[in-house]
């Protein structure tokens with residue numbers, strides 16, 4: 001019944017106004033699924049390769065569609081994704097493009113769910129999945145590769161860890177976003193927004209820490225539950241090989257100084273989450289920081305692990321980090337993403353399912369996070385392509401999908 005009978009690919013817009021790949025998958029019994037590829041700006045060196053949308057579509061039409069249409073059942077996700085790998089023929093999806101691969105992979109999953117008449121999270125997670133809902137990490141203040149003339153640290157993320165429900169957590173993050181707007185206005189600091197909807201004021205990182213601290217405290221008092229915050233340092237973007245250090249507006253920090261700086265901020269602000277605090281090639285430095293603060297905070301690898309089981313296994317062997325960011329387009333298929341989550345869980349690492357800075361209205365990651373009992377999801381705080389996922393989480397919690 002879920003035999004794939006047609007796949008249609010087209011170019012659509014992402015949130016930055018760039019072209020991305022949309023895939024429709026149709027099945028023998030009338031099942032339908034649609035998936036859209038997101039796109040990163042601060043991409044990891046070891047990510048699967050995104051091709052220009054037109055090229056990815058042409059290559060996928062030529063290589064992948066003949067191996068899928070009339071050949072594979074959309075309900076068998078591992079078969080779909082194995083066919084995508086076989087069609088691609090490389091180890092980084094540079095053959096058909098990770099953007100085509102992930103769009104087809106997600107569309108097939110939705111078509112499989114459609115045939116079953118089940119929500120996507122149930123199709124992916126099965127009836128025996130746990131009953132956890134992820135805490136949303138909301139990007140509130142940001143700079144780095146996502147906004148010019150703003151903070152050096154890429155993301156300051158609200159983390160409503162005490163929220164009694166996803167719904168309350170989502171509204172708390174939006175309130176922190178509004179509170180930061182008011183604090184910036186009080187300080188006469190005009191701010192536009194970065195790619196993910198976070199405020200992008202021209203302030204030092206130290207001032208951003210103070211503003212976040214004040215905002216989460218105010219909103220926590222209003223909402224009556226604990227709200228902490230965390231960071232995506234995007235360390236690989238700050239690291240400069242020639243300088244042999246991390247380049248900030250106010251100077252260069254050696255690796256040792258960077259570890260000390262981040263450990264100090266974890267202590268000072270009780271940070272619950274620190275993503276990519278160090279360079280994507282430095283497992284040893286990740287391990288040093290994890291040894292220092294890993295019992296108080298999540299030390300998460302994004303560019304370090306790129307959702308890749310081999311890189312994650314190397315990190316596990318080195319005790320580097322204690323959590324992994326999961327971005328399906330970083331590795332190309334849902335199967336690869338779920339394999340990374342399963343390895344992480346088996347190894348005592350937490351999984352944080354994540355959007356990209358360039359997004360669409362696709363909601364697959366909300367379902368993936370619920371299906372796999374991921375404790376956190378990082379998908380922004382405001383903005384249509386972000387609220388698409390947040391509102392879907394609210395609907396999932398309300399049994400309304």
Ligand SMILES: C=C(OP(=O)(O)O)C(=O)O
Nearest residue numbers: 040041042043355356357
């Ligand atoms: C979401 C992120 O940004 P991008 O999509 O630009 O990699 C990130 O670095 O975690």
Ligand SMILES: [Mg+2]
Nearest residue numbers: 232275276302
């Ligand atoms: Mg990151």
